Amino acid sequence: MSQVMQKNQQVKMVRHGEFLSTAASLIPKTHSKVLQPKSVINVVADSLAVHGWRSELVDDAASFLKQAFQPGDSFILDFGTHGVGWLTFCCDSAGSPPDAPAHLRFTFGETLCEVAEPFSSYQGWLSSSWLQQHDEYIDLLPSTTTLSRRYCCRYLKVDVIALSPKYQILMNNMTFTTVSSAPESCLPFKTHDPALQKIDEVSVLTLRNCMQEVFEDGPKRDRRLWLGDLRLQALVNDVTFAQHDLVRRCLYLFAGHRREDGMVSASIFVKPDIIADDTFLFDYSLFFIDVLHNYLLATNDVSTAKELWPVALRQVELALNRCDHIGLVNDCDDWWSFIDWHDDLNKQGPSQGVLIYCIEKAIELAKICQPKLCDQLQNQLNRHKLAANELWDNELGFYVSGKQRQVSCATQIWMVLADVGDLAHQKKIMENLLLFPPAIGMNTPYLRHHFIAALLKTGLRMQAVEEIKAYWGKMVEYGADTFWELFDPERPDFSPYGSKIINSYCHAWSCTPAWFIRQYGL
Amino acid sequence: MSQVMQKNQQVKMVRHGEFLSTAASLIPKTHSKVLQPKSVINVVADSLAVHGWRSELVDDAASFLKQAFQPGDSFILDFGTHGVGWLTFCCDSAGSPPDAPAHLRFTFGETLCEVAEPFSSYQGWLSSSWLQQHDEYIDLLPSTTTLSRRYCCRYLKVDVIALSPKYQILMNNMTFTTVSSAPESCLPFKTHDPALQKIDEVSVLTLRNCMQEVFEDGPKRDRRLWLGDLRLQALVNDVTFAQHDLVRRCLYLFAGHRREDGMVSASIFVKPDIIADDTFLFDYSLFFIDVLHNYLLATNDVSTAKELWPVALRQVELALNRCDHIGLVNDCDDWWSFIDWHDDLNKQGPSQGVLIYCIEKAIELAKICQPKLCDQLQNQLNRHKLAANELWDNELGFYVSGKQRQVSCATQIWMVLADVGDLAHQKKIMENLLLFPPAIGMNTPYLRHHFIAALLKTGLRMQAVEEIKAYWGKMVEYGADTFWELFDPERPDFSPYGSKIINSYCHAWSCTPAWFIRQYGL
Incomplete structure (x- = not known):
């Protein structure tokens, strides 16, 4: 992730001392x-x-x-x-x-x-x-x-x-x-495809160099913990360094300093004091749930899951406040939801997908942490899935987003990941996306990750491998030691910041090929 | 003093551990x-x-x-x-x-x-x-x-x-x-002349800010111990802060690392190790004698004088090697003698003066340290004074220097300070100097110091005060908090280094008005 999106310095923040103490007890060794x-x-x-x-x-x-x-x-x-x-x-x-x-x-x-x-x-x-x-x-x-x-x-x-x-x-x-804070070596992995082997290696180094006292987004810039990046780093960590306590530490950091209504911030500063950034993002806050769920899956640490469950649940409640009477996420023009670094991207559609995706994870957590809430959450899930259908344009064969009914890659990807419609429907969308890519494409490796995830979810394994090679493989061809914050094979000099020299060239959200390769045995 | 004059890295240097230990024991408090x-x-x-x-x-x-x-x-x-x-x-x-x-x-x-x-x-x-x-x-x-x-x-x-x-x-x-390393306040001094009072104050601050672990020449640049500067600083120190141990420390530093023939260097580096610079100057080396003599006068510390006397005497012996058969210092075109920052200045005449001046001080030291050498040194003194007469040009009313028979302020000043000729002769020279200043003038406050000293020596007290006010007083008028390394009232932007911003504006060799004012009760 990066910076300069919101200025909300008037927001009242609350510190939660016990969570911060737990986070402090988990500072990793170097x-x-x-x-x-x-x-x-x-x-x-x-x-x-x-x-x-x-x-x-x-x-x-x-x-x-x-x-x-x-x-x-x-x-x-x-x-x-x-x-x-x-x-x-x-x-x-x-x-x-x-x-x-x-x-x-x-x-x-x-x-x-x-x-x-x-x-x-x-x-x-x-x-x-x-x-x-x-x-x-x-x-x-x-x-x-x-x-x-x-x-x-x-x-x-x-x-x-x-x-x-x-x-x-x-x-x-x-x-x-x-x-x-990661050791020099990680879980071994061998594939017969030398291109994927190299991509895995570069992914692992990218993750390792971002693993410091927290999962940093980029060790050159901005050198701090972002929830969206953490979520992807935690996945790759599961199949490489397995430093689960670092994930746990980061969860407690996010839980430890929140907006007075309980919303977790998009990002945390850890020095000289733990301070949550005054940037709040719809999708990032919801991802707290997914990170916690994934941590539970990886560790079976029920006690942490239970302790942080109220924080996770609160993110659902807050997200629901942004929905209209039928359960559709309200549209808005500013930086309320991240999804991708894209000036023209309408965020409603993909955010609807993120909401559904995260309610589903919340249900999984509720099964362990608060089973009697499951039914209520399931109803919510159904309601928001139903509402998502309102965004379907049958003629286009794509979901649309916002008043301008924008067709974007991001909306399709997130509707698939949200498991809206049956698998055949989802697969068709992904095939359409490959054949007729919308004008509003993908700008960051972060959205590319979700694209690959959606391809694999819909069984388009070969295409996923092709896309990994075409994108991350191209960076390797260009001599990347670590994966870059930003990369467009068509415009390798592209920077959303106005200069390629300020780009980060070892960036957390780009390290996920190792997860795909290892998790799916590509 | 300043830098970049000689490169003599091939010269073999010798460390004298006991002298260096004594120097180390005298590191002042801050x-x-x-x-x-x-x-x-x-x-x-x-x-x-x-x-x-x-x-x-x-x-x-x-x-x-x-x-x-x-x-x-x-x-x-x-x-x-x-x-x-x-x-x-x-x-x-x-x-x-x-x-x-x-x-x-x-x-x-x-x-x-x-x-x-x-x-x-x-x-x-x-x-x-x-x-x-x-x-x-x-x-x-x-x-x-x-x-x-x-x-x-x-x-x-x-x-x-x-x-x-x-x-x-x-x-x-x-x-x-x-x-x-000087305390905040020094020996009090009051004069009824407010201009001299202010000049004294600025002199004292100049000295104080140069007094660190050694007497530095300039705390901005070059931040180190030069023998020529030390000599003037020690004088002012005698009548202000009276930190005689710092003078003693500096004497031991110069004695502690010398050329293998015993010559003291023009300058000493003290960190990370004590290292004598590879710059050797005829006049500066001789001034070791004067500093030691002045230290003895101020402290009556006979034991230090006796311990360092062989080092002092050696400077005389080495200087004599540079003289011709009648006792005249051999001329040379490079940086063999400092005298003043002046590209066109011929150094022979003033160096003859410095030699005589320092042999006289050596005789004073010998009286305490090695009385049986007094006669021999007195003979030397007479010989070199006699030789100095060879440089006298009766028609010009000035001493000349070098093959080109150059008339410079520096030569006259040093012949007077060397006490060549009787007092009437010396006074006449100084009067001539005031009336008919030679084209080869005075570039630094360092030579100005000797000019004032020569005026006072010849009883031209009023003129000395006038010159102090016209020169150092002008810096005060210009707002100087401390006296400058270089100052020409006619060209206040002058820098021998090509830029006024590199000049040092708190420089040891400029701090001597306080000595004149206090010593002579001006």
Whole structure:
């Protein structure tokens, strides 16, 4: 997920101390690994390469870093893989005693474009403070410095900005200590399809690098817990690292700071204090139910399910307030529901699907936590499914959304996932979607995930594999070490933020192929 | 003093552990004081103001800092006086929870020009790493940050580079913790001349802010111990803070790491290790004798004098090696002797003066430390004084220097200080100097000091006071809180480094008016 959607600072929030204590007791331990730079590269403009840049090997890093550098020198280190962590470098001087500070600039890139294009030219609308750069002034040499911020990179550009004419600088010991709350290895998985094997591998690294003190959405940007991302991360975690306590921690975090009416926020900040963001999204809040249900399935931890059940149930109640007299979700034009990063997407149809989908999960939870509520919830489910039929356009063969009766991929996908209509009907919709893709398509890997899920739900297994390969496989072809926040194979430079260098290139909601591949044995 | 003069990295250096241990035992304690910003100012271009800038009051700092700031906001704080120390600031957010790091830029200025002129346009030849700037990226809010480097400023410019649209930033607690190894107050001094009183005050602050773990030349740049500066600082220290142990420490530092032939370096680095610079200057090395002699006079610490006497004597012996058969210092074109920052200055004449001056001090030390050497040293003294007469040009009424028989202020000044000729002769020279100033004038406050000393030595007390007021008094008029490294009343923008923003504006060698005023009761 990302940022800047709502400003609701007047909303009253309530803290739930016991939930927050439980969350605090579940802070995971950190697994560290020290990476050495592998090689030194040049970036070369190449209109055929993704983002317009390709790399060219200059030297292996160990040999290259034996030299003494002077002002104006600049080089790009390649650590060989994507990592999240802390940079440490030892500097010494060559020549006369250093009689002026050394001014070095470090630029961190998940991808080549971030070390190739100057940050000074950034004109996007997300804060430039996310661009990973640091100027270090070293007063004492020799010295060892660990930069105080965590960075996220595969590439590191070093610019020697200023020394004095009396000395040169040596930087022969540069390490990047990567961190994750997931261990280095996960549940093994083998497939005979090398493309899927590689996609699985990249998915797993994406998830691992997002697993820190919480499931972060992107370790470069925004570095925080979003409910929509958590839901997908938890799925992949189930079949890879199985760090269920981290999912549990995140559930308690969302439960621990809520709007006074009980609504869970879309996102949580954990430092310096636990604070729920003032962004509230219809779909994200409902997904609390799904994450809790999935956690229960994975762990059989009934006590947690029961403790958090009232929070989950409250999300259903609040969502129902947004429905009209027949049970159709009211339409609205702002950021009330996420679904996809798409300016023109009408959210009513897909949100109807999300509501139904989540009531179904609520029923499953109620069976364990509050069985006498099952009938009432089942009635709700039936009512909202029935209402969904109002959105069906028989002539088009698609569901429509909003007053303008918009046909979008998102609406079809969510109606299928909500299990509206019988399986034949659902399969037909998905086949139509493949044959006649609506103008309002899919912008994010997040919606792509639901697309694949709907294909698999309707038995379109081969098509699902094809789509995974065409989409995530294309990122692998482009050299992705981790899956990207945003990717459109037709427009690989696309950024909803106005600049590709601010995009996150290791993003939680893109890590789900590993779940499909492993869960469905693709 | 300053930098980039010699590169002699091949020179073999010798460490003297006992001397270094003594130096280490004398590390002074630090006196801290927390400054609050007094006001917020604008800088306004003004061709009549020094450096082309004047300040305009915007608001008092406490009121101004109550507001929340957004990207693009920029303001200049005025701490009301010059200080050396550490910046601490507390930041908090206003609005929604901060969902992106805050990127702030801090620019420290001893003078207005440093906060008015962008560092990016700096084209001088000293390292731009001396320009005092720091970019801070704050990931967590609220938070308290103390920048890790020591800065030197009266003015602090704060630029809010980037936040997110969801929040603003508060910076309502900003402090600058100043440090010095001198206490806050010094020996009191009162004169009825308010101009001299103010000059004394500025001198004392200049000295105090240079007094750190050693006597630094400039706390902004180069932040280290130079022998030539130490000599002047020790004089002023005698009549103000009387921190004689700091002088003693510095003497042991110079004695502790020397060239293998025993020559003391012009400058010492103290961190991370004690290392003598590979710059060696004829005059600076000789001044070790003068500093030791002056220390003995101030403290009567015979044991230190005796322990360091061999080091002092060695400087005489090495200097004599640079003399010809009649005892005249050999001329040379490079940075072998400092005297003044002046590209065209021939150093032979003034260096002859320095040699004689220092042999005289050596004789005084020998009387205590090695009396049987006195006669031999006296013979040397006579010989070199006699040789100095070779440089006298009766027709010009001035001493000349070098093959080109250059007439410079420096030569006259040093011949007078060396006590060459009788007092009437010396006085005549100084009068000539005032009436017919040679084309090769005085560039630094450092040479000005010797000029004033020569005026006072020859009884030209009124003229000395006039010159002090015309020179240091002019800096005070220009608003100096501390005296500048470089100042030419005719060209107040002058920098030998190609840019006034790299000049040091609190510089040890400029602090000596307090000594003249107090020692001579001006």
